Amino acid sequence: MKIDRRAFGMMGASALGTLWTQRGWSEVAQAASPSRFHFAVVADPHIIDEFYVKGSENGVEDNESILHTSERLISARDLINSLHPKIEQVFVAGDCFHNYPSADYDFYFKNKTRIDNAKEIFDGFQMPVHLGFGNHDYDVPRVSREMSHRLFAEKLKAKPYSSVDYKGFRFVHLNNFLGARWDRNSPQFDKRLGSLGEEQLNWFEALLNDRRPTVVFIHYPLWLVDATEVRDYGLHPLLRKHSDTIQMVIAGHWHKWVDFAHTYGPQHYVTAATRYDPNAYMLFEADSRSQKLRWMNADLVEWSTHYSKPYRVG
Structure with a gap:
């Protein structure tokens, strides 16, 4: 239940993209079969609203990119909607919107905010969209984690962590902001790092014990997530x-393409952000019969940058 090692092995994504470029993508253009489906991954949209204060980012590039986040996510959405065979599921690896304009819960029901703007764009996808949490979807300690969870549940119909089973595969959104690293009352409090907390770890382990082929989404790259949290028990x-x-x-947060290969066991990628590039999406073909994945646009990625070339069918 792994990616085909004859095509992948330990080569990393760059070699994978070259290999599939040589073989061609005629299979991808074929009609979807009962055992085959396609899904997409996007990360770090960072949607803003009219309350956003311009010039409040770090540096010219960040201040420029934040003003184009909605149009770039819409561009990625329109491409994903246009594909044939159809993309059947979309997963967002956190930072759905960019910070909180207010710490008042009622403010978000008296005003149209970046949360509503993000929802409108997500609602425009023609397939289910599954959301994960990023660090900018929280504002600890000014906004409690509990308030963020209430807003996500009410506005975006999303839980702090979740899983969905689809055509033989399991997709899991982990949340690396629920452990001690993001608890301001903990001696381990350090928002540069992430941890899951014992309750979520137990939940994840129970899912894994089902031994279904699984794709995991988490916002922080694994390099920033505590290896263990309870003695030798951890992610x-x-x-x-x-x-x-x-x-x-698959992680986000760094806004650049990074291939960790099998450093942590399973293949681990960091995906770039639609905030900087509307072509920063990952397109996959999954085959439930063989229980294998193909990353369809791997050969278009410009590694260690924000950017990817646009995907063209055929």
Whole structure:
């Protein structure tokens, strides 16, 4: 239950893209079969609103990119909607919007905010969209995590962490902001790092024990997430223990394409952000019969940058 090692192995995504460019993509253009489906991944849209204060980012590039986040996510959405065979599921790896204009819960029901703007764009996808949390979807300690969860549940119909089973695969959104690293009352409080908390770790382990082929989404790259949290129990040991089941771990946050290969057991990628590039999406073909994935636009990625070339069918 792994990516085909004859095509992938330990080569990393750059070699994978070259390999599939040589073979061609005629299979992708064929009509969808009962055992085959396609899904997309986007990360870090960072949607803003009329309350956003211009010039409040770090540097020219960040101040420029934040003003174009809606149009770039819409561009990615329109491309994803146009594909044939159809994309059947979309997963967002956090930072759905960019910070909080107010710490008052009622403010978000008296005004149209970036949360509403994000929802409108997500609602324009022609397939289900599954959201994960990013660091900018929180504002600890000014806004409590509990308030963020209430807003996500009410406005975006999303839980702090979740899973969905689809055509033989399991897709899991983990939340690396629920452990001690983002608890301001903990001696481990350090928002530069992430942790899951024992309750979420137990939930994740129970899912993995089902031994279904699994794709994991998490906002912080694994390099920033605590390896263990309760003695020797933590995310990294779980990933290594179930590396035969977990097909891939996809993170965001860094806004650039990074290939960690099998450093943490399963293949681990960091995806670039639609905030900077409307072509920063990942397109996959999944085959539930063979239980394998193909990353369809891997050869278009410009590694260690924000950017990717646009995807063209055929």
